[in-house]
Amino acid sequence: MGGAWEWAVGVLDWGVANWSYPGEPDRGILPRLTEHMRLAYLSILIGLAVAVPLGLACVRWKALYPPVLTGVNVLYAVPSIALFFLMLPYTGFSDWTAVVPLALYTLVILLPNVVDGLRQVPEHVRQAAVAMGFSPLRRLVFVEMPVAVPVVIAGLRVASVATISMVSVASLVGLGGLGQLILSEGFRRQFDAPIVVGVLLTVLLAFVTDALLVLAQRGLTPWARRDDRRSGRGRRAVARASAGAAARAGSGTPAGERTTPGERQPWTS
Amino acid sequence: MITFEGAAKLYPDGTVAVDDLDLTVETGQTTVFVGPSGSGKTTSLRMINRMVEPTGGAVLIDGDDIRGRDPAELRRSIGYVIQQAGLFPHRTVRDNIATVPLLLGWNRSRARARADELMELVGLEPSQAGRYPHQLSGGQQQRVGVARALAADPPILLMDEPFSAVDPVVRASLQDELLRLQADLHKTIVFVTHDIDEAVRLGDRIAVFRPGGRLAQYDTPENLLAAPRDAFVESFVGYDRGVRRLSFFPARDLSLREDVVFGDGTPVTEAAAVARGKGEPWVLVVDGDRMPLGWAAADRLDRAPAGAALGSLDLAPYGHTFDVGADSLRAALDAAVLSPAGRAVGVDSEGRVAGVVTQDDLGTALWSVAE
Numbered sequence: 001m002g003g004a005w006e007w008a009v010g011v012l013d014w015g016v017a018n019w020s021y022p023g024e025p026d027r028g029i030l031p032r033l034t035e036h037m038r039l040a041y042l043s044i045l046i047g048l049a050v051a052v053p054l055g056l057a058c059v060r061w062k063a064l065y066p067p068v069l070t071g072v073n074v075l076y077a078v079p080s081i082a083l084f085f086l087m088l089p090y091t092g093f094s095d096w097t098a099v100v101p102l103a104l105y106t107l108v109i110l111l112p113n114v115v116d117g118l119r120q121v122p123e124h125v126r127q128a129a130v131a132m133g134f135s136p137l138r139r140l141v142f143v144e145m146p147v148a149v150p151v152v153i154a155g156l157r158v159a160s161v162a163t164i165s166m167v168s169v170a171s172l173v174g175l176g177g178l179g180q181l182i183l184s185e186g187f188r189r190q191f192d193a194p195i196v197v198g199v200l201l202t203v204l205l206a207f208v209t210d211a212l213l214v215l216a217q218r219g220l221t222p223w224a225r226r227d228d229r230r231s232g233r234g235r236r237a238v239a240r241a242s243a244g245a246a247a248r249a250g251s252g253t254p255a256g257e258r259t260t261p262g263e264r265q266p267w268t269s
Numbered sequence: 270m271i272t273f274e275g276a277a278k279l280y281p282d283g284t285v286a287v288d289d290l291d292l293t294v295e296t297g298q299t300t301v302f303v304g305p306s307g308s309g310k311t312t313s314l315r316m317i318n319r320m321v322e323p324t325g326g327a328v329l330i331d332g333d334d335i336r337g338r339d340p341a342e343l344r345r346s347i348g349y350v351i352q353q354a355g356l357f358p359h360r361t362v363r364d365n366i367a368t369v370p371l372l373l374g375w376n377r378s379r380a381r382a383r384a385d386e387l388m389e390l391v392g393l394e395p396s397q398a399g400r401y402p403h404q405l406s407g408g409q410q411q412r413v414g415v416a417r418a419l420a421a422d423p424p425i426l427l428m429d430e431p432f433s434a435v436d437p438v439v440r441a442s443l444q445d446e447l448l449r450l451q452a453d454l455h456k457t458i459v460f461v462t463h464d465i466d467e468a469v470r471l472g473d474r475i476a477v478f479r480p481g482g483r484l485a486q487y488d489t490p491e492n493l494l495a496a497p498r499d500a501f502v503e504s505f506v507g508y509d510r511g512v513r514r515l516s517f518f519p520a521r522d523l524s525l526r527e528d529v530v531f532g533d534g535t536p537v538t539e540a541a542a543v544a545r546g547k548g549e550p551w552v553l554v555v556d557g558d559r560m561p562l563g564w565a566a567a568d569r570l571d572r573a574p575a576g577a578a579l580g581s582l583d584l585a586p587y588g589h590t591f592d593v594g595a596d597s598l599r600a601a602l603d604a605a606v607l608s609p610a611g612r613a614v615g616v617d618s619e620g621r622v623a624g625v626v627t628q629d630d631l632g633t634a635l636w637s638v639a640e
Binding site for chain 1: 318320341342343344345347349351352353354355356357358359360361368369372401402403414417427
């Protein structure tokens with residue numbers, strides 16, 4: 001017991017002593033943490049920026065979805081290390097070497113959620129929007145996209161946790177934020193304090209990011225807090241989408257094409 | 270006025286949804302499209318706001334072919350109520366109702382004021398303005414749906430099976446509400462249902478569609494029940510159409526008998542003498558305010574202890590009553606059938622007994638309206 005306590009105090013001491021070095025902005029734990037956040041958040045944002053238009057296209061042109069989803073799944077099956085090294089000749093040791101593969105990986109979760117989110121807009125809601133006189137574009141922006149938000153955020157939660165965890169692997173190509181603590185300082189020097197600090201901060205970052213997304217969802221979609229008997233298909237779709245995404249993110253195996261409920265004709269007049 | 274001129278909808282796979290429809294919907298009236306599924310009634314309704322484009326013929330509103338109008342713009346001038354309300358789940362009740370005014374470019378405060386006005390019109394509490402659709406009951410959602418359709422005060426209202434997803438009690442109250450609204454607003458309403466009772470209740474005119482998208486009969490509800498044109502219409506309006514037709518005849522013409530109505534203080538012997546004298550098997554007992562208490566059988570009166578008052582006897586329940594001023598012959602018949610005495614108790618609007626209708630008198634009245 002005493003040994004464990006001393007060990008924990010030792011780790012903490014190391015963490016405090018190496019938090020940052022005045023005058024040396026690239027040394028210490030803090031720069032690794034900010035780098036980690038930069039790489040992870042940039043990848044997620046780029047992933048989202050690609051997934052939304054791609055998802056819209058897949059809903060609009062149904063035939064597009066199966067091949068695109070297969071492509072995204074196959075890409076996910078490529079080991080991340082290989083992809084980082086493949087990027088090196090083109091992007092060197094810049095952030096993009098990590099960000100491009102990580103952003104591509106988020107698509108495996110975000111794309112199906114964008115598509116499912118748009119598809120789960122109930123048909124009677126869509127019909128009502130047409131009958132009220134919404135033009136196709138207005139219907140998309142003011143009805144279908146807002147209704148899809150909870151499912152998209154559910155996907156973002158899974159994607160951000162997965163990405164934050166995966167950034168560490170990029171330390172093999174000299175990036176990787178907190179991963180560098182684990183790899184360079186920890187394993188190479190046979191020293192456990194940086195490993196423990198690196199892991200704890202990664203977990204903490206994932207936890208805080210997830211909490212922020214939950215808060216964002218509450219703020220953005222107050223209507224989605226289904227607290228009564230009519231807990232309709234919205235929540236089920238969210239649960240289904242995030243469960244499916246989590247299963248894939250966890251196992252790392254690409255899922256086959258998913259069956260989607262109902263034949264719908266999205267925003268065609 | 271909405272005119273269908275040979276309107277048809279033929280799908281590429283050969284399915285005929287609507288076949289050569291000629292029909293005129295009168296302004297300010299409620300016209301009901303009724304028929305089994307696959308009879309083209311909803312398709313015909315949706316031709317009016319161009320949610321379905323006819324493959325043949327034309328649809329005209331006030332003489333103008335609607336193909337000349339921009340679809341989105343046309344739809345903003347036509348209210349639409351859909352089966353499951355179709356409310357936008359991410360918008361509050363108030364913003365749902367304000368949808369079309371906002372699309373028309375009203376400013377926010379005017380649109381919201383209009384929404385509040387409509388909530389009152391359709392019987393929603395102001396406190397529900399900030400709620401989301403999923404927090405409302407099915408009936409309330411449908412009220413919001415009606416309010417939303419009326420928001421921009423469109424002259425035409427299309428209603429596509431609006432009340433079929435709610436339970437019968439709520440449905441009846443929504444139907445009453447619609448009748449009340451229509452009495453004030455005089456919209457041109459086209460209402461689609463598969464329920465002939467709903468059609469008879471709400472429609473000024475009824476169009477019966479048969480499978481294959483053909484119009485079988487277009488008539489007033491009364492004529493439809495009295496003279497269905499063919500075997501299909503007859504079977505669709507139902508075997509009890511004769512009884513249902515009675516709802517078009519007022520009960521006020523029935524002859525009411527007061528001689529078999531007695532106060533609860535009346536001695537049993539007096540009531541027994543009257544019953545025996547007239548050959549009446551039942552007398553109705555009322556209290557001091559003429560509220561009904563129940564039926565007393567004549568043979569029980571004979572066996573009752575001498576000197577007792579009617580109020581001290583065990584009475585058979587009087588069952589349903591009918592309002593002589595407001596109800597129809599159908600309600601009177603219903604009251605008679607459900608009464609243990611086989612007689613209907615007629616009451617005034619306050620519930621006080623106006624008299625009873627015997628089977629003979631009821632039968633005479635029924636025969637007089639039959640054909």
